Amino acid sequence: MSLADPDRKLVVEELGREPTAAEAALFENLWSEHCAYRSSRPLLSAFESEGEQVVVGPGDDAAVVALPGENADDDGDGTTYITMGIESHNHPSYVDPFDGAATGVGGIVRDTLSMGAYPIALADSLYFGEFDREHSKYLFEGVVEGISHYGNCIGVPTVAGSVDFHPDYEGNPLVNVACVGLTNEERLVTAEAQEPGNKLVLVGNATGRDGLGGASFASEDLAEDAETEDRPAVQVGDPYAEKLLIEANEVLVDEGLIESARDLGAAGLGGASSELVAKGGLGAHIELDRVHQREPNMSALEILLAESQERMCYEVEPENVDRVEEVAEKFDLGCSVIGEVTDGNYVCTFEGSEAQRASDDSSGDGAEPRERETVVDVDAYFLGEGAPMNELESEEPDQPPTDLPEVDLVEAFETIVSSPNTASKRWVYRQYDHEVGVRTSVGPGDDAAIIAVREAEQGLAISSGAAPNWTSIAPYAGARAIALENATNIAAKGAIPLAAVDCLNGGNPEKPDVYGGFEGIVDGLAEMCETLSTPVVGGNVSLYNDSVAGPIPPTPTLAMVGTKDGYDAPPLSVAPEGTLLLVGDLGLASEPQLGGSEYLARFDGSDRFPALPEEPAAVVETLASVANDDATLAVHDVSHGGLAVALAEMVTGDAGLEVSIPGAGDDPAGALFHEQPGRALVQTRSPDAVREAFDGVAPVHELGSATADGRLSIAVGDRTIATDAAAIADRRATIERELQ
The missing domain is CATH 3.90.650.10 (PurM-like C-terminal domain)
Known part of the structure; x- marks a missing residue:
């Protein structure tokens, strides 16, 4: 990971100093194409994203749409909402088809959880090289196995999607996964931090070193040796932990314990926590060594940017922290109070440098207390939105000539x-459990799937x-x-x-x-x-x-x-x-x-x-x-x-x-x-x-x-x-x- 020279110059101008190593890595990931949409954002205004049914549009972890008509859930509370999200896990699925595809499912499901919704359906659209190529078959089999393993384990039906083979995907397959969730206006949560003084609580699996630099990796062409050299950038999933996280999230939302939420995906904790507070026009103070970890001697940068899976960052009012910890313990999930929302900069501290940590570890009893080091101190909005957009040239593709074959x-x-x-x-779809959840009225293999939303007495068709x-x-x-x-x-x-x-x-x-x-x-x-x-x-x-x-x-x-x-x-x-x-x-x-x-x-x-x-x-x-x-x-x-x-x-x-x-x-x-x-x-x-x-x-x-x-x-x-x-x-x- 390295921050490009033009970007480093902008960062230095904003900070008035050289960035720390952690800051440089954080900017490099959050200003990558994958996170900042530097080449595409200028084009996206072409989309019409508003309508009377739209509750939350682009910019959050998932969109929220109200189902039409007068409807409420079984308890008589609120209009029924669905959430919609879609993600790609293309490069990881080339390097490691099973884990790349599986963690793609896990990520889009957590995007659903962060809106206060329960996931009810998945759709996967997959693209590979020519089917008669052995490498294409290897990727195809691994991707389908990864999706089916993760989706089946977490109990979310995969009901729709597509598979296409085309020679131009030979060196770079695509794995696109969509998720639909169910919530209502009483349960809705967003990724916008609400109030200084609220605590930031990390719930889920322990943080390891897997997935480091994943956002950067997703923003580069695949190299010839990607399958071996880029393996550390691919995350490893644990669907059983995700299932526990789904159920724990339901309890937290039902009890009104969450003020805002963000799942940990691209750029890990640094990406999720900084985006959360930036959307609220706020800042944060995070103590990185408080993060529960599964590997020894992790550095501040590793804790900040690792993309270990099955983790959520919650904003919680101080008086509700104990109850959140109880819920996490009930579901056998890790839980760390890592900091709080502030009205200042986005600040991350760490108890000592790597050199100090190594020295302390070797000195035994009687070592002097380590100093707390500030490794990140930046404006959250600049971190998330300060990347300049790319100005690129474009050419319209040529129209093909007419050349029709003569075939019997x-x-x-x-x-x-x-x-x-x-x-x-x-x-493909016989490997997916498309009946789990007992909502599937029309399953895969048809023009569109239909999920029964009984709360609104409506069928939801998905294509x-x-x-x-x-x-x-x-x-x-x-x-x-x-x-x-x-x-x-x-x-x-x-x-x-x-x-x-x-x-x-x-x-x-x-x-x-x-x-x-x-x-x-x-x-x-x-x-x-x-x-x-x-x-x-x-x-x-x-x-x-x-x-x-x-x-x-x-x-x-x-x-x-x-x-x-x-x-x-x-x-x-x-x-x-x-x-x-x-x-x-x-x-x-x-x-x-x-x-x-x-x-x-x-x-x-x-x-x-x-x-x-x-x-x-x-x-x-x-x-x-x-x-x-x-x-x-x-x-x-x-x-x-x-x-x-x-x-x-x-x-x-x-x-x-x-x-x-x-x-x-x-x-x-x-x-x-x-x-x-x-x-x-x-x-x-x-x-x-x-x-x-x-x-x-x-x-x-x-x-x-x-x-x-x-x-x-x-x-x-x-x-x-x-x-x-x-x-x-x-x-x-x-x-x-x-x-x-």
Whole structure:
């Protein structure tokens, strides 16, 4: 860790002296890209983050959103709130996939706790290099194992997410994890210190040396030797301690013992405690040697910056400290009163220097008392907000030329259905306990999950993901499509989008073309979310996802939630009756629009990205209404892999489909495989009612009807693709077959 010369100059000017070693390290971490958003913050104002449902927006550990309508919890207290947060743990998951992914889950759950909320659902969006590469499989298996181990142990269901494979993630995978929590207006806590004289109490695991410099590590390109050289920067998780912390936090919040809270994540105690008091316009005095430690002879800098997991920093009124200690003891958690909130600077002291400590340790009995050394004395606001923003050049990416392959239609269908990107992800989610907590009404494997929020008698739909094939060729248009795609997933379950959080992943922003792509995904995501009246209430930025293999595709993971009355939703699979309709374009434009499709990725072609619906908000709202109609039998979003994959996913051994795509003879590949978002398949007993609902909103095409034999027949011009549910299931088991 070293403070860059221009930053050191600013610090010296502010302090009027050279920084201490601890101060320099603290500034280096808190002014890193990971913490200060130096390259991205100027762009983030594009997002609309306000709305009548938004209680706490960006800037806290997690956002807080009120569920619509008049509702209160079982005790009759307050409006029901949900919390939303999302984080990345990309570099740690490359160096150590199990611990990197596991601690990513732990961190986002503690962000939820710090708002006074109980975690009720997780969503993970994962991105790796090509599936046929052994290193990609190694990372994939380790990451999934880490997420499942941690989530299952702490009893929080993982209910939604996505997995994508793309060659440009080979040297730098992405692990993005979102968490939804439940609270109400009576229990709400924020990360804003309230009052000088209140005590700062550290609760949770003892502090060790793991994760030192994690924030700095996350703000650099991955080096060729990162898997060995950067291992000390990766934290080690203890999910059983986290479970105890979750339950202890519930007691502390229920008893009103917490004035403010912050979890210890990036930059450890120094980051959490300084940010806590800075948000309140206050300072602190912390005695670092009071921190409970698990390793001997830790230095002030190590105590300050270690990113040991399962720790929370609480602001507590003096008269409540004893009770907080009792609660911590009951749950077998460490507890230290480390200092207090002040109206001055952020000050950290330490009982003696390392040299003095070594001398005292060797001198035996009769050693002179050690002096208390001031190792940090800075303005908290300057520490957190003083980093200058970067001024970077950007270039718009080139549009790809049209280069369409000629492929046999049956071969293309079989290839796309079995592609790792469109194949079943059952191997992943079967390792997650998605039933724990008995709130999961619709679990993973569907368009969106639904969690029962019984306190408000509402279903909470959750969708999370991105589409690297889309944003690699068209960052702006692809990001707009990702927002619409997630909203369509939610609408397919009969819910209306409520709010979203984003994890904006990019490569090295100092490269103009990379930064141009990053600008594109920010603007595209912001524009479509605003069009959908869905505020982006929080998020995370992860840059410098670059390695010797090159930069990652610009990847805007979006985790979106929506609400509906009740917890039921139409299934994805068809029933053995009813008419099948396509809502949206057939993809038969005068010029092909297959850009970003899995079809072109598999068969080495390129094309323009498809146009989006003209009235996306109306499409989403109408689809949600149709999904809730009694005549609706099944609804399925059409996205990755196009109409071909969506149809294949709807058939089962009990019900098949016989469909014909009208007018597709001249462009059968475009009709089957183009991936325009905002489209859906609707199986209904009342096709005329669906047409009437979408009149003036989107075209509706009748494709065919259901059968009772489990077969799928797709007539495209003079060609027919004929298969059955068993053959499709076998082809879609690509991941499971390879990794078992």
